[in-house]
Amino acid sequence: MKHQISRNFTQLFDIHKNLLAALFAMLLSCTAFISSFAQFSLITQGGYSFSLGDLIIAIFYGSAHTFSVEWTALCISLLLIIVISNSDKNEHFSIQRIMRFEKKTRYWIYSYINIIVSCLVLIAVYIVTYFVLLICTGNSLTIATLNVDIFINHTVQASTELSLTAPEVLVLLGIYYLGLLFFCSIYKVIKLYTHNSLAILLSVSLLVLGEFFPELPFPSTLMTFSRLLPFNPEGFSLLYATLYFLVGIICLNIFGLIGTKNVEFGGHYEKL
Numbered sequence: 001m002k003h004q005i006s007r008n009f010t011q012l013f014d015i016h017k018n019l020l021a022a023l024f025a026m027l028l029s030c031t032a033f034i035s036s037f038a039q040f041s042l043i044t045q046g047g048y049s050f051s052l053g054d055l056i057i058a059i060f061y062g063s064a065h066t067f068s069v070e071w072t073a074l075c076i077s078l079l080l081i082i083v084i085s086n087s088d089k090n091e092h093f094s095i096q097r098i099m100r101f102e103k104k105t106r107y108w109i110y111s112y113i114n115i116i117v118s119c120l121v122l123i124a125v126y127i128v129t130y131f132v133l134l135i136c137t138g139n140s141l142t143i144a145t146l147n148v149d150i151f152i153n154h155t156v157q158a159s160t161e162l163s164l165t166a167p168e169v170l171v172l173l174g175i176y177y178l179g180l181l182f183f184c185s186i187y188k189v190i191k192l193y194t195h196n197s198l199a200i201l202l203s204v205s206l207l208v209l210g211e212f213f214p215e216l217p218f219p220s221t222l223m224t225f226s227r228l229l230p231f232n233p234e235g236f237s238l239l240y241a242t243l244y245f246l247v248g249i250i251c252l253n254i255f256g257l258i259g260t261k262n263v264e265f266g267g268h269y270e271k272l
Contacts, residue, residue: 051140053169054148055130060176061152062224064232067211071224076204079183082118083200086111108188108260112253115184123177143169152231162230171238172225178245179223183207185252186219192259217244 062071134141143166152162164172183203191199210218214227221227222241229235 049139049146050134050150051142051144051146052127052130052134053143053145053164053166055134056127056143056169056173057145057148057152057164057225059126059130060172060223060225061231062211062226063214064224064226064235065214068224072208072211075180075183075207075220075223078119078122078180079187079203079207080200081122082115082180082184083187083203085118086114104260105257108253108256112185112188112256115188116181119177119180119184123173123180142166145169152226164230168230171242172228175228175238175241175245176223176225178242178249179219182219182245182248182252185249185256189252189256189259192256219245219248 059074060071062068131141140146145162145164148164149162183206186206187199187203190202206218207220210216210220211224214221214224217236217240222236222244225231227235228241229237
């Protein structure tokens with residue numbers, strides 16, 4: 001009886017812990033959204049129009065030389081939401097899922113496909129949200145930018161004239177997606193050998209660390225649009241960022257497949 005009560009209490013705590021983490025992630029996400037919405041109001045009051053491409057660049061732009069609270073909050077929220085949505089509630093359930101597969105490596109592939117889809121869906125949700133905002137405000141639905149320089153300079157008296165085509169915006173968005181997938185890969189590999197909470201902490205710490213060293217090729221640096229060409233003449237090229245993430249994701253998946261083959265049932269795997 002005591003063991004049953006203890007197990008029920010543990011499961012209840014795990015569920016509440018996930019809910020609290022999810023609420024925290026949504027709060028961070030709302031902070032970033034409110035900040036972007038303030039810029040929308042500034043532009044519309046000045047009589048300017050904006051496009052879907054402007055909003056995509058604005059929300060993922062960040063800061064070229066300083067720590068950006070809004071950018072960091074958005075990235076952490078996205079990472080936490082993906083991690084929470086793909087975590088099992090308890091170790092026993094996770095072991096049962098693994099044992100459904102003939103090989104443990106197939107479970108890694110299955111869970112990683114879920115991560116890939118989750119990243120796509122989450123970014124799509126943000127894009128759709130801004131798509132609806134554009135419809136409600138009567139602005140352009142084009143992916144090419146119209147007044148992205150105003151978003152970048154945070155003023156309607158922008159001195160630069162920067163215009164990006166739809167393919168350029170999509171390439172930048174693709175780089176951000178690869179960066180998010182890269183951090184999810186880091187989290188999954190670390191989680192193979194340690195506690196889930198520690199894996200989240202280390203992944204988030206690496207993400208935040210890159211914000212303080214804009215000149216170094218940290219993963220988060222290469223996800224920040226303001227630190228890439230064409231926004232920053234001294235920034236990293238789009239090709240470099242793309243290859244960086246692709247090679248990193250492949251290497252991390254190789255480590256993950258090897259680690260999954262050697263992991264012991266009942267160890268730390270999928271344990272909260």
